[in-house]
Amino acid sequence: MVWSAPYIGSRPVTILGGGVLGRRIACSYVAGGFNVHIRDPSPQARDDALKYIDDNKEFYTTFCPNGKPAPYGTYTASADIETAVKDAWLVIEAVPEKIELKIDTFGQLDKYAPKDCILGSNSSSFRSGLMLDLVSDERRKMVCNVHYTMPPMVRTVELMTDGYTHQEIFPFLSDVLRLCGMLPATARKESTGFIFNRIWAAVKREILTTLAEGVSDAAEIDALWAHMFQTSVVPCQMMDRVGLDTVAFIEDNYINERKLDGSLTVDWLRNHYITQGKLGLKTPEQGGLYPPSTVVAAAGTTTAEKQMPPIFVLDVGLGANSPAYPSLAAISTNGKILRLDAPNQPPKALVTGLPLPDGIDVDPSANRMYWTNMGADVTAKDGSLMSATLDGTDKKVLLGDGILTTPKQLVLVKDQESGTEKLYFCDREGCSVHRCNVDGSEHEVLVQNPGGVGDLMDWCVGITVDLKQRKLYWTQKGPAKSNLGRIFRANMDYDFLAAGETASNRSDIEVVFDKLPEPIDLEMESETGVLYWTDRGEHPRGCSLNCAKVSGNGEGDMKEVKILARRFHEPIGLKLDLARKQIFVCDLGGSVYAVDVETGKKTVVHRDEGSYTGLVTLPGV
Structure with missing residues (x-):
């Protein structure tokens, strides 16, 4: 019998389960332009799932081919499985990882779903061939595994036959998944654990054995x-996020099928964690492999990350997001x-195209953001200072045109x-320090070094102001990786005319630090007199976040640099x-970090293939 793809039209994709993973699967289809219906018996889970799609569907379109389709798919939710699947062309179950429940679920789908509907299991460990006890022979040809990892961070989807599946279903579903921004892969034959999960299971198994034998702890393993x-x-952290009870369920399946010894893996996990209510993400107060103070407290977040305010970050446009680097012009308008x-x-x-x-x-308070653009051509002096509302509209050039x-x-x-x-x-390359009003008026050059475009020692880069001491600080980074970087300061209220000086020869400029690897951006904590800065120079002192107390508030400066x-x-x-x-902190490697001030521990709050320069948080959030 030749298989024909189901007619889609306005028919929905139905997701059984509105939990952490189910709502993410649903959101990917909505972003891809497909109508979606979520079935979950819990009213709270249904509400949370719909809100998640409300808040995140635009994010998911980032991964769709050529951006957002028009329009988004619709999305609804209900408690009744018969209603949820009656007109579906694709159903994906994302119910708890219990084989009896999955067998019952597929029995209901065989009864209520349309005959041309493809039935997929999102199980992370069970082959769909084990779920067919209540499924008719003809329907078994429409069943397969459709296993998502954790979109949108990890967008892989593994497809696998139940032993009877029409082979034409796999290229068809792969095309659909690509439209939704996913990365499909098809297992060549039935396999417990699919492709990646088999590799991942071996890693988890050895990690649990390492922990059980007391060789190391979770934080050290993750750091390595x-x-x-x-x-x-x-x-x-991944095991804590998934939930240690789920980790145990999955490992039980491997143990039973392959006759493995579970004494130093799943048995140890149950005795030391699960029976004590330490499940990870699901029990943040009790903890998991990590203690309660640092256990993952929300999907993809640690306790520190949970406190992340909204961040505005600049992608300079030099990362892998510039398609094939066709020309300098293309790179220089990719910000x-x-x-x-x-x-x-x-x-x-x-805002794009910068x-x-x-x-x-x-x-x-003014609903505005302000930023600088370095421009495409140094010799043309086409750098600019711009402004826009916080949603990126009402863009204005404050300073430009050769200034x-x-x-x-x-x-x-x-x-x-x-x-x-x-x-x-x-x-x-202008070798200068500037200020102006927020509308670009009253533009002043405060410091003007004598060097030109090629005089790297005179290049000015980072800037901050200490209002308490009325001081202006800036960096001159010097040549790359040269250990010739310097931090300067001067009076922010300096009156050139009264002193008979200019920005080029003012006498109040002093060097605060010299012989630094390559200092870049600065920020001052005026109350404590502590200056913070990034340094992109060479290891071991470079590629670092540093601080020093530069204002002793009457006690003299204390300039010991701390990394x-x-x-x-x-x-x-x-x-x-x-x-x-x-x-x-953001870096050119495409990462944004939260650094604990007391311990110096770095936590990655975002990483992709961008290339990040400036960032700022939204205060008061």
């Missing part, structure tokens, strides 16, 4: 894994302003003493969040 593979996806609202979630693009954006700040060369880091300063709001920023965190991938922007005892 993260460093070795340069990834934020680490195994012990974006992105908004991150949750850890390890796809960002929302607010020429190498570098520094950013926001003013929530700036390569403007860099930027800070908005609300000065109550003078009653002004000023934007301070550096111009790298708070290292091993970034060329860090650029930083933003203090000291109320939560953390600092956010």
Whole structure:
């Protein structure tokens, strides 16, 4: 019998289960333009699933071919399985990992689903061939595994036959999955654990044995894994996120089928964790492989990450998101302003097509953001200072047209003493420090070094202001990896005319630090007199986040430099969040980190193939 693809039209994809994974599966289809119906007996789960799609469907379109389709699919939810599947062309079960439940579920689907409906199981460990006890012979040809990992962070979907499945179903479903931004793979034959999960199961098994034997602990294993593979996806955190009870269910299946010894894996896990109510994400108060203070407390987040405010980050456009680098012009108009609202979630693009954006700040009270663009051609002096509303609309050029060369880091300063709001920023190849009003008026050059475009020692990059001491700080990074970087300061209220000087020869400039690897962005905590900065220079002192107390408030300066965190991938922007005892840092390697001020521990809150320069958090959130 030749298989024919089902007619889709307005028919829905039905997802059985509105939990953490079910709602993500549903959201991917909505983003791909397919109508979706979620079935879950819990009213709270249904409400949460619909809200998740409301909040995240735009994120998911980031991965769809050519961006968002028109329009989004519709999405509804109900408690009754017969109603949910009666007109579906595809059903995917995402119910708990219990084989008896899955067998019963497929029996109901055989009874209620249309004859041409494809029936998929999202099981992470059971072959769909084990779920057919109540399924008719003819219907078995329509059943298969459709196993999602954890979209949108991990978009792999593994397809596998139940032993009877029409082979034409797999290329058809693969095409559908690609439309939804997923990455499909098809197992060549039935296999417990599919493709990746077999490899992953072996990793988990050996990790549990390592823990059971007391050779190491979860945090150390994850730290080694993260460093070795340069990834934020680490195994012990992943097990806590999935839930240790689910990990045990999955491992039981391998043990039973392959006659494995579970004494140092699943038995140890049950005796030391599960029977004590330590399940990980599901029990944040009791903890899991990690203790309660650091256990994953929400899907994809640690306790520290849970405190992440919205972050505006600049993608300079030099990463893998520039298609094939066809020309310098294409690269130099590939910059974006992105908004991150949750850890390890796809960002929302607010502004695109920018020429190498570098520094950013926001003013929530005015609903405005401000940023610099380095421009495409140094010799043309086509750098600019721009502004827009916080949603990326109402874009305005504040300074441009040959005024700036390569403007860099930027800070908005609300000065109550003078009653002004000023934007301070550096111009790298312009070898200068600037400020202006938030509408671009009253533009002033505060510092003008004698060098030109090629004089790297005079290049000005990062900037901050200490309102308490009325001081202006900036960095001059020097040649790359040269250990000739310097941090300067001067009076922010300096009157050139009264002193008979100019921006080129003012006498109040002093060197605060010299012989630094390559200092970049700065921020000051005025109350404590502590200066923080990123350094993109060479290891061991470079690729680091640093601080020093530079204002002793009458007791003299104390300039001992402390390295708070290292091993970034060329860090650029930083933003203090000291109320939560953390600092956010972004790097050219495409990562945004939260750094604990007290311990220096780095947590990746976002990582992709971008190339990040400036960032700022939305205060008060």
